[in-house]
Amino acid sequence: MNKSLKITKVIFMLFFIAGIISAQSVKIGPRISGNLNIYNADRVTGTWNGIGIGLGGNVDMSFSKTLGMIVNLTIYDMKNFSNEITSGTTTQETSLSLSYLTIDPMFKAEFNGFYMIGGPSIGIKLTSSGERSTVVTGQLPNVQPLNIVTNSVKFDIAVGTGYNFVLSQNLLLGSDLIAYIPITNTFDTPGQSNSIFTIKLGVSLKFRI
Numbered sequence: 434m435n436k437s438l439k440i441t442k443v444i445f446m447l448f449f450i451a452g453i454i455s456a457q458s459v460k461i462g463p464r465i466s467g468n469l470n471i472y473n474a475d476r477v478t479g480t481w482n483g484i485g486i487g488l489g490g491n492v493d494m495s496f497s498k499t500l501g502m503i504v505n506l507t508i509y510d511m512k513n514f515s516n517e518i519t520s521g522t523t524t525q526e527t528s529l530s531l532s533y534l535t536i537d538p539m540f541k542a543e544f545n546g547f548y549m550i551g552g553p554s555i556g557i558k559l560t561s562s563g564e565r566s567t568v569v570t571g572q573l574p575n576v577q578p579l580n581i582v583t584n585s586v587k588f589d590i591a592v593g594t595g596y597n598f599v600l601s602q603n604l605l606l607g608s609d610l611i612a613y614i615p616i617t618n619t620f621d622t623p624g625q626s627n628s629i630f631t632i633k634l635g636v637s638l639k640f641r642i
Contacts, residue, residue, distance in 0.1 A: 459642050460605060464491040464505060466635035472514045472529070474620075474627035483514030487535070491607065491637040493597075495543070503550050505537040505635070509559070512629060522570040529563040531583065531619070531629075537591050537611075546597045554589040554613055582621040589613040589631070597639065605639040 465488055472481035489507035496502070515528035539552035563579035595609030615628035 458495045460493040460639035461642055462491055462638040462640050464489055464507075464607075464635055464637035466507065466510075466633045468510065468512060469632045470512045470514050471630045472619075472627070473630065474622075475625050477516075477627075479516045479518060481514045481516045481529075483512065485511035485513055487511070487633065487635075489535075491635075491639065493541075493605075493607065493639050495541075499543055501541040501543060501548075503537075503539050503541050503548075505535070505539075507533070507535040507537075510535050510556075512631065514629075524568045526566045526568075527563070527579070528566075529561075529579070529581070531561045532559040533557060533587070534559055539591055539593075543597075546599070547594070548597070549594050550609070550611070551590070551592040554591040556587040556589070558583055558585050558587070584618060584621050586617075587615070587619055588617045589615050593633075595635075603641040605641075607635075607637040607639050609633075609635045609637075611635065 466486070468485040468487060470483045470485060472483075487507040487510040489505065489509070491506075492504040494502045494504075510533045511530070512533065513528065513530040515526060517524060517526045519525075533556040535554055535556045537552065537554045539550040541548050541550050561581070561583040563581055565577050565579055567575045591611050591613050593609055593611030595607055598606040598608070600606055611633045613631040613633065615630060618627050619629050620627050
Protein backbone atom coordinates (compact mmCIF):
# COMPACT_ATOMS: atom_id res chain seq x y z
CA MET A 434 0.00 0.00 0.00
CA ASN A 435 2.82 2.41 0.82
CA LYS A 436 4.47 1.71 -2.55
CA SER A 437 1.24 2.32 -4.49
CA LEU A 438 0.67 5.53 -2.50
CA LYS A 439 4.13 6.83 -3.42
CA ILE A 440 3.57 6.01 -7.10
CA THR A 441 0.19 7.80 -6.99
CA LYS A 442 1.82 10.91 -5.49
CA VAL A 443 4.56 10.97 -8.15
CA ILE A 444 2.07 10.57 -11.02
CA PHE A 445 -0.12 13.34 -9.62
CA MET A 446 2.79 15.75 -9.19
CA LEU A 447 4.01 15.18 -12.75
CA PHE A 448 0.48 15.63 -14.07
CA PHE A 449 0.00 18.79 -12.01
CA ILE A 450 3.31 20.38 -13.07
CA ALA A 451 2.65 19.58 -16.74
CA GLY A 452 -0.78 21.21 -16.45
CA ILE A 453 0.60 24.45 -14.98
CA ILE A 454 3.33 24.70 -17.64
CA SER A 455 0.89 24.25 -20.53
CA ALA A 456 -1.91 26.44 -19.09
CA GLN A 457 -2.75 29.78 -20.72
CA SER A 458 -4.01 31.19 -17.42
CA VAL A 459 -3.81 30.03 -13.79
CA LYS A 460 -5.96 31.05 -10.82
CA ILE A 461 -5.22 29.92 -7.28
CA GLY A 462 -6.71 30.51 -3.83
CA PRO A 463 -8.28 29.10 -0.64
CA ARG A 464 -11.40 26.91 -0.62
CA ILE A 465 -13.92 25.80 2.01
CA SER A 466 -16.57 23.13 1.57
CA GLY A 467 -19.43 21.48 3.43
CA ASN A 468 -20.06 17.75 3.04
CA LEU A 469 -23.08 15.46 3.14
CA ASN A 470 -21.87 11.87 3.63
CA ILE A 471 -23.96 8.72 3.10
CA TYR A 472 -22.51 5.40 4.28
CA ASN A 473 -23.52 2.15 2.55
CA ALA A 474 -22.51 -1.41 3.40
CA ASP A 475 -23.71 -4.97 2.95
CA ARG A 476 -25.82 -6.38 5.79
CA VAL A 477 -26.11 -3.01 7.54
CA THR A 478 -29.60 -1.79 8.44
CA GLY A 479 -30.86 1.73 8.88
CA THR A 480 -29.71 5.03 7.40
CA TRP A 481 -26.16 6.26 8.00
CA ASN A 482 -25.79 9.96 7.22
CA GLY A 483 -23.45 12.66 8.45
CA ILE A 484 -22.00 16.07 7.66
CA GLY A 485 -18.47 17.44 7.62
CA ILE A 486 -16.30 20.38 6.63
CA GLY A 487 -13.26 20.70 4.38
CA LEU A 488 -10.53 23.35 4.25
CA GLY A 489 -7.89 23.65 1.58
CA GLY A 490 -6.93 25.19 -1.74
CA ASN A 491 -8.02 25.40 -5.35
CA VAL A 492 -6.06 25.71 -8.62
CA ASP A 493 -8.05 26.64 -11.73
CA MET A 494 -6.14 26.29 -15.03
CA SER A 495 -7.35 27.14 -18.54
CA PHE A 496 -5.70 25.55 -21.59
CA SER A 497 -8.06 27.26 -24.05
CA LYS A 498 -11.22 29.38 -23.96
CA THR A 499 -13.38 26.40 -22.96
CA LEU A 500 -11.08 23.59 -21.79
CA GLY A 501 -9.04 23.44 -18.62
CA MET A 502 -8.42 21.71 -15.34
CA ILE A 503 -9.36 22.28 -11.69
CA VAL A 504 -7.41 20.75 -8.80
CA ASN A 505 -8.85 20.79 -5.28
CA LEU A 506 -6.53 19.99 -2.38
CA THR A 507 -8.51 19.54 0.82
CA ILE A 508 -6.13 19.55 3.75
CA TYR A 509 -8.71 18.40 6.31
CA ASP A 510 -11.90 16.76 5.18
CA MET A 511 -14.08 15.42 8.01
CA LYS A 512 -16.49 12.63 7.15
CA ASN A 513 -18.69 11.48 10.03
CA PHE A 514 -21.90 9.49 10.11
CA SER A 515 -24.09 7.81 12.71
CA ASN A 516 -26.99 5.42 13.07
CA GLU A 517 -29.57 5.16 15.85
CA ILE A 518 -31.82 2.17 16.55
CA THR A 519 -34.49 2.12 19.30
CA SER A 520 -36.17 -1.05 20.53
CA GLY A 521 -38.48 -0.70 23.50
CA THR A 522 -36.59 1.15 26.24
CA THR A 523 -33.16 0.59 24.65
CA THR A 524 -31.50 2.94 22.17
CA GLN A 525 -28.24 2.05 20.44
CA GLU A 526 -26.28 4.73 18.59
CA THR A 527 -23.21 3.95 16.50
CA SER A 528 -21.03 6.82 15.24
CA LEU A 529 -17.99 6.65 12.96
CA SER A 530 -15.63 9.49 12.11
CA LEU A 531 -12.95 9.80 9.41
CA SER A 532 -10.62 12.52 8.19
CA TYR A 533 -8.78 12.58 4.86
CA LEU A 534 -6.36 14.56 2.78
CA THR A 535 -8.09 14.57 -0.62
CA ILE A 536 -6.65 15.50 -4.01
CA ASP A 537 -9.08 16.05 -6.90
CA PRO A 538 -7.50 16.62 -10.36
CA MET A 539 -10.54 17.27 -12.58
CA PHE A 540 -10.92 18.23 -16.22
CA LYS A 541 -13.02 21.35 -16.87
CA ALA A 542 -15.31 22.55 -19.68
CA GLU A 543 -16.22 26.23 -19.16
CA PHE A 544 -18.76 28.44 -20.91
CA ASN A 545 -19.10 32.11 -19.86
CA GLY A 546 -18.20 31.42 -16.22
CA PHE A 547 -20.32 28.26 -15.92
CA TYR A 548 -18.27 25.05 -15.87
CA MET A 549 -18.60 21.28 -15.65
CA ILE A 550 -15.87 19.18 -14.05
CA GLY A 551 -15.00 15.50 -13.70
CA GLY A 552 -12.07 13.31 -12.75
CA PRO A 553 -10.55 11.09 -10.06
CA SER A 554 -10.38 11.86 -6.35
CA ILE A 555 -7.67 10.37 -4.15
CA GLY A 556 -8.21 10.30 -0.37
CA ILE A 557 -5.37 9.62 2.08
CA LYS A 558 -6.61 8.72 5.56
CA LEU A 559 -5.46 10.95 8.41
CA THR A 560 -7.52 9.63 11.35
CA SER A 561 -10.42 7.27 12.02
CA SER A 562 -12.46 6.47 15.12
CA GLY A 563 -15.79 5.10 16.22
CA GLU A 564 -17.93 4.37 19.25
CA ARG A 565 -21.19 2.63 20.16
CA SER A 566 -23.47 4.00 22.88
CA THR A 567 -26.24 1.89 24.44
CA VAL A 568 -28.83 3.76 26.50
CA VAL A 569 -31.51 2.02 28.60
CA THR A 570 -34.21 4.25 30.05
CA GLY A 571 -33.36 5.11 33.64
CA GLN A 572 -29.73 3.95 33.37
CA LEU A 573 -26.41 5.59 32.55
CA PRO A 574 -25.20 5.23 28.93
CA ASN A 575 -22.79 2.39 28.16
CA VAL A 576 -20.20 3.74 25.68
CA GLN A 577 -17.72 1.41 23.98
CA PRO A 578 -15.02 2.27 21.40
CA LEU A 579 -15.10 0.55 18.01
CA ASN A 580 -11.86 -0.62 16.48
CA ILE A 581 -12.63 -0.80 12.76
CA VAL A 582 -9.76 -1.14 10.28
CA THR A 583 -9.88 1.68 7.70
CA ASN A 584 -8.11 1.53 4.34
CA SER A 585 -5.24 4.02 4.06
CA VAL A 586 -6.24 5.20 0.56
CA LYS A 587 -9.64 5.56 -1.08
CA PHE A 588 -10.55 6.41 -4.67
CA ASP A 589 -13.67 8.19 -5.94
CA ILE A 590 -14.93 9.56 -9.24
CA ALA A 591 -15.75 13.27 -8.84
CA VAL A 592 -18.33 14.94 -11.10
CA GLY A 593 -19.87 18.34 -10.64
CA THR A 594 -20.67 21.81 -11.82
CA GLY A 595 -19.80 25.35 -10.76
CA TYR A 596 -19.70 29.02 -11.62
CA ASN A 597 -17.00 31.71 -11.42
CA PHE A 598 -18.24 35.15 -10.34
CA VAL A 599 -15.91 37.97 -11.45
CA LEU A 600 -15.14 40.29 -8.53
CA SER A 601 -12.33 42.22 -10.23
CA GLN A 602 -9.86 41.81 -13.07
CA ASN A 603 -7.64 39.53 -11.00
CA LEU A 604 -10.08 38.06 -8.46
CA LEU A 605 -12.94 35.59 -8.89
CA LEU A 606 -15.36 33.88 -6.49
CA GLY A 607 -15.96 30.26 -7.40
CA SER A 608 -18.87 28.13 -6.24
CA ASP A 609 -19.29 24.44 -6.99
CA LEU A 610 -21.36 21.35 -6.24
CA ILE A 611 -19.48 18.05 -6.59
CA ALA A 612 -20.63 14.45 -6.14
CA TYR A 613 -18.06 11.81 -5.18
CA ILE A 614 -18.92 8.32 -6.43
CA PRO A 615 -16.93 5.68 -4.49
CA ILE A 616 -15.00 2.99 -6.37
CA THR A 617 -13.12 1.43 -3.43
CA ASN A 618 -14.08 0.23 0.04
CA THR A 619 -13.62 2.64 2.94
CA PHE A 620 -13.33 0.04 5.71
CA ASP A 621 -11.22 -3.13 5.45
CA THR A 622 -13.95 -5.55 6.48
CA PRO A 623 -13.48 -9.05 4.99
CA GLY A 624 -16.47 -10.18 2.93
CA GLN A 625 -18.27 -6.84 3.20
CA SER A 626 -18.59 -4.26 0.45
CA ASN A 627 -18.82 -0.75 1.88
CA SER A 628 -18.43 2.84 0.71
CA ILE A 629 -19.20 6.50 1.38
CA PHE A 630 -21.08 8.60 -1.17
CA THR A 631 -20.31 12.29 -0.63
CA ILE A 632 -21.78 15.54 -1.94
CA LYS A 633 -19.69 18.69 -1.42
CA LEU A 634 -20.78 22.32 -1.72
CA GLY A 635 -17.68 24.50 -2.02
CA VAL A 636 -16.71 28.18 -2.21
CA SER A 637 -13.28 29.44 -3.25
CA LEU A 638 -11.45 32.69 -3.90
CA LYS A 639 -9.37 32.60 -7.08
CA PHE A 640 -6.47 35.01 -7.70
CA ARG A 641 -4.97 35.29 -11.18
CA ILE A 642 -1.22 34.68 -11.26
